[in-house]
Amino acid sequence: MAGVFALGLTGPAWGFNQPPTNLSATTFLDGGAPPGLYYINYSIFFNGRKAVDHNGDVIGGGAKVDALTQLHQLYYLADVELLGGRLGFDVLLPLVAVTAQGALFDTIPVTANTAGVGDFLAGPALQWDKGSLLGRPVFQRVESDLSMPTGKYDKKRAANPGNNLWTLDSYYSFVWLFTEKWETSAxxxxxxxxxxRETKVRPGQRLHFNFAVSRELLPKLRLGAAGYFLRQVADDKLAGARQADSRERVLGLGPGLVYSGGGLTAMLSHPVEFLGQNRFVGSRTTLQLIHRF
Structure with missing residues (x-):
């Protein structure tokens, strides 16, 4: 899944090159949907109130960024079995508006005010609905998504809706209903x-995960906590050369709730970020709306 925006920098030991991704856009009850066609809308607001270096220290220059993203997703889960699971397919298109100000290291301006279409994403999925753990239901899914360089991009801009590169992002997810009222998802x-190709920067490989737990308070209402952790596991490269101290990291954690009724499911979460390295750190508010046709 595409995320917020791309911040492109080229220079030694700078980082800030990871393409956006799903950081707590998906949270609670992340699986077990019956076959059918789904439209999912995500409204994501990221407030990056500070930039931090590879040690987690605030970078001079007062750089800040705000980004508002509208993600439009269609997901089709077929009533066709493959390898014991059901075959699905996913397409997603983001619309992004970014405002940035200040500078990094007191010398590199990151001023930007831009909006446009982000990178198109598509991929197949397999979902298994018949698992159990300790006698309680477990729903699992694997998916592999390809993000394509179709979004608005200008190498002269500090921030862009598009990334101007390809990303293959594959995941495993589960939801475990471990009591009648409690669930956990990841x-x-x-x-x-x-x-x-414009900047000659290749971001390093990354590992990240979302996690959530919630409890049913009323028949249509759940309350819980959600978060994410991202860790870059390989250095960025500039013109093929590895860039030391360029790996990114961030942890997010915050409250969330779920409301289901009238053919619509709404999920709201607000993680606050900690332990950042080589990126903007702040908070991320996401409203997810799910409709089954």
């Missing part, structure tokens, strides 16, 4: 990126 991804 997704675990691994991503590979190609080189941005």
């Amino acid at each position: 997704r675990l991804w691994y991503a590979f990126h190609t080189e941005n």
Whole structure:
């Protein structure tokens, strides 16, 4: 899944090159949907109130960024079995608006005010609905998504809706209904990126996961906590050369709730970020709306 925006920098030991991704856009009850066609809308607001370096220290220059993303997703789960699961397919298109100000290291301006279409994403999925753990239902899914360089991009801009590179992002997810009222969900991804031919930067491979737990308070209402962790596991490359101290990291954690009724499911979460390295750190508010046709 595409995320918020791309911040492109080229220079030694700078980082900030990871393409956006699903950081707590998907949270609670992440699986077990019956066959059918689904439209999913995500409204994501990211407030990056500070930039941090590879040690987690605030970078001079007062750089800040705000990004508003509208993600439009269609997901089709067929009533066709393959390898014991059901075959699905996913397409997603983001619309992104970014405002940035200030500078990094007191010298590199990141001023931006841009909006446009982000990178198109598509991929197949397999979902298994018949699992159990300790006698309680478990729903599982695997998916592999390809993000394509179709979004608005200008190498002269500090921030862009598009990334100008390809990303293969594959994940395993599960939801475990471990009591009648409690559930826990998680997704675990691994991503590979190609080189941005305009900047000659190739972001390093990354591992990240979302996690959530919730409890039913009323028949249509759940309350819980959701979060994510991202860790870049390989250095960025500039013109083929590895860039030391360029790996990114962030942890997010916050409250969330779920409301289901009238053919619509709404999920709201607000993680606050900690332990950042080589990226903007702040908070991320997501409203997810799910409709089954």
